[in-house]
Amino acid sequence: MRIRWRGFELPTQVLLDPKTKTDRYGKFSIEPFERGYGVTIGNSLRRVLISSLEGAAVTSIRVSATGSGDEGKPQTVVASHEFTALPGVHEDVTDLILNIKEIRLKIHVDEPITFKLDKQGPGTVTAGDIQRDERFSVVNPELVLCQLTGPCQLSxxxxxxxxxxxxxxxxxxxxxxxxxxxxxxxxYSPVRRVRYRVENTRVGQQTDFDRLVLEIWTDGTVTPELALVEASTILRKHFNPFVKYFELGKQIEAAGVMPAAQLETGEDTQLKELREKLKLPISVLDPSARAENCLAAANIHMLGDLVRLSETDLLKIKNFGRTSMTEIKKKLGDLGLSLGMEVPAETQAPTAS
Structure with a gap:
């Protein structure tokens, strides 16, 4: 099934290759795109996938180790910097930190958390030795953090x-x-790597459309499918203010902030909004070429000129038929306007004296 919008061929399917799918890898095929849109969409998704998805990570550590000192007596060393040597621990703190950075977490609460690891040597210390609770989970418990070479206690x-x-x-x-x-x-990023390429694909008899092939590698805290949906949602949220420009206005009000307009009476605010809409050109309706040409020939260029007309007035315009009128009525309705409106004098834009 083909999906077309204003002459654009739009994607009809997103396919995940079942043969190569794992919890950490997914290969997606999306088609068809108009020529050039494969690169546009692929590059945008890649940037968001790599940089903008929410994840979880360790932000700080406190390390101490108790082992035999130079004279064989128990000695406790608290690491105060990255170059501290810990008794009974093969790695220094620098190497330990490099390994800790690879711990992949799923945190189930919004606030920062703390947790502990206590291990008695000798033996191998892994991420699985972390004391876990319902607030978080460790995705890669097999990760080796360090080696304890003798009898010691690492905390x-x-x-x-x-x-x-x-x-x-x-x-x-x-x-x-x-x-x-x-x-x-x-x-923090749960996406480790993204690669995309664009191939040719066929729509009907035409072969110059784009197929986007997108490969996503994650760290296991999210699936590739969820990562793709989340990245697409982030992009859509950023485009919403542009799509709804005429509904939201030139400035999007911040949540929780009382805009100056709301300090006026509700009636004054509505009149201002109506005045701004009526000063918009007919082109904001994105009418068909036939409807726009007919209105222009009748010297109707602004929404304020249009809404003062009734349906009968419109049908009197040369070559303006009922199909065009239905189209105009619907698009006016999307802006909260209608034909034959009683436009208060207060909504008239001030004229230059």
Whole structure:
């Protein structure tokens, strides 16, 4: 089935390759696009997928280890910086942090969380040793964090939160945390890699349409299908103000902020909005060429000129038929206007003296 809109051929299907699908990889095929739109849509989706999807990551750690000191006596070392050597731990804190950055989390609450890991050596410390609860889960518990080479006790306290994109360690510094807290770089994005290409596809007898092939690799905290839907939703939300330009006005009101217009009476606000609409050109209705030409020939160029006319007045215009009138009535209705409106004098735009 073909879907056309104002002469544009629009995509009719999004197919996921079932042979290669996994929880962390998906290969999608979307078609047909008009020539050039495959690149436009593919590049936009790729940028949003990589940078804008919400994920979760560790933001800081506090590390201490208790093991045998130089004289064989128990010694506890609290890491105060990345270059601290911990007794009984093969890796230094720098290497430990590199491994911790690879922990992939699903956080089920909105606020920042803390959690702990305690491990007795010798042995291998993995992300699966983290003490978990209902607030979060670890997607890659098999991840190796470090090796304990002898009898020792390793303790790590983690701070984590939800976020988007990438956040450097310096941005995670919090003066309210203990002085021995070490901030770490946070990789929030759940999408690890995106690749796309554009191929030719056929629509009817024409072969110059685009097929977009999109490959998505995730870290396992989201599926490729969910990542694609979320990225598309983000793009749509950013385009909504442009699509609804004439409904929302030139400035979108911020949530929770009382605009100056609302300080006026409701009646004054409505009159202002009506005046602005009536000053718009006929072209905002996006009428058919026939309807627009007929109105222009009758010297009707603004919505204010149009709404003062009745249906009978419109049908008297040369070559303006009932099909054109039905089209105009519907599009006026979309703007909250109608034919034969009683336009108050207050809505008249001031004339120059």
């Amino acid at each position: 790590i306290q983690f701070g984590a939160r939800k976020g988007r994109g990438y956040r450097m360690a310096e941005e995670n510094i919090n003066a309210e945390l203990p002085v021995d807290t070490i901030p770490v770089d946070s990789i």
